[in-house]
């Protein structure tokens with residue numbers, strides 16, 4: 001019996017053979033004839049998407065990409081149709097207002113496909129088309145402007161004070177505190193209050209159902225990222241297209257319903273509140289959001305701000321505690337700047353230079369968004385970092401690769417806030433500070449940046465003004481041991497607090 005006769009006798013083996021032949025054919029095409037074949041990268045990754053997907057599913061995606069950049073340089077072909085960059089020019093050409101906008105670089109639909117149920121979020125700022133986005137962005141910008149932040153200051157301060165009160169209770173009870181929970185609860189309580197006029201009361205009751213919901217958010221993000229990565233394979237995409245909408249839509253509708261009820265409750269409040277929803281729905285403005293748009297804004301904002309902000313708070317918290325001399329310098333700046341707790345406010349927290357440097361360096365060493373936010377190159381192609389990239393390619397800057405590259409930073413592995421100071425030592429003169437863009441750049445950059453900076457500064461000024469904080473032993477590898485699924489899967493940060501002794 002010949003091999004062909006043997007195969008034709010078994011339909012299953014014929015199918016498997018066809019799949020194998022198809023994959024060999026595609027790999028040969030990807031390696032030698034694909035328009036991206038001139039770009040370098042690991043051969044196996046240029047032939048097939050499997051290595052990148054495997055790394056992503058293991059929670060090692062950005063770390064794997066970082067290693068490839070160390071081998072192949074500023075631009076790497078990380079999958080047959082995907083390029084990762086790590087330079088300031090990469091940011092400009094992929095996300096920036098001028099060149100990227102000119103070529104119509106678009107946020108990749110696939111990336112957010114499993115975060116939201118598409119039908120219910122047609123009106124969302126993250127999935128809107130260019131024209132819809134421009135309108136939504138104008139309305140959203142009002143809620144994140146300087147006057148808006150001034151109006152929101154008392155609401156934010158109230159929650160930070162509640163955090164301090166909680167920490168005082170834990171300290172007098174001699175408890176070990178998990179700062180990851182504390183930071184997550186504070187930020188979720190703040191954003192919920194700004195959206196719904198109602199706190200989630202996480203700081204009051206860490207065992208409430210809301211608290212378990214908050215703890216489940218990183219898992220939700222991880223699942224969405226993994227599904228998005230798997231959906232790049234046609235067979236998985238087909239299967240997901242049958243089952244995922246039902247599963248996702250079911251959960252999502254429940255989530256949307258509870259969000260929508262909370263929005264109803266907020267809209268029925270008679271009191272004047274300078275919160276986010278006030279600015280989004282202000283009837284005195286020419287443009288404001290429709291009711292379905294408000295629901296979808298609530299979902300997007302709860303997710304957009306509520307994992308990234310705790311990430312940087314936790315990263316900064318850990319890095320300071322792990323670097324005693326830096327912590328001491330920051331404590332000195334904070335305690336000498338404020339006579340009393342009441343002096344810590346929106347205006348005063350932005351005056352602390354060393355705190356700013358500690359935050360910037362924490363964004364570099366522990367980027368709140370460590371993965372690249374993907375963009376699709378439009379049909380006609382685009383010029384990125386001086387090279388032509390054909391239409392349909394997925395492109396991004398990978399922060400973790402850019403921020404740790406010795407070509408961008410002197411001594412990149414170390415946490416050195418001093419490199420960010422106006423009069424930094426000469427060895428940091430060539431640091432490419434503009435490559436650190438935690439909030440992205442361009443027409444779709446982060447709207448919550450000023451609010452996030454205010455929360456970070458306020459929280460650290462108050463914590464370090466009230467307490468001496470001590471890291472519990474055995475947490476030396478806190479960063480190294482974490483997996484990344486879109487966002488860091490944060491391990492607990494266990495600390496003990498001691499009241500500051502003042503004369």
Ligand code: HEM
Nearest residue numbers: 125304305308309368373438439440444445446447448452
């Ligand atoms: C440290 C904290 C934060 C970081 C690192 C961060 C990072 C980012 C990044 C990188 C993007 C762009 C995503 C892309 O290009 O596809 C983004 C978009 C966005 N962020 Fe943030 N974010 C933070 C906090 C917040 C907060 C507190 C809010 C609001 C409560 C917020 C609201 C938004 C919104 C609405 C967008 C979409 C903007 C648009 O599409 O025009 N973010 N954020």
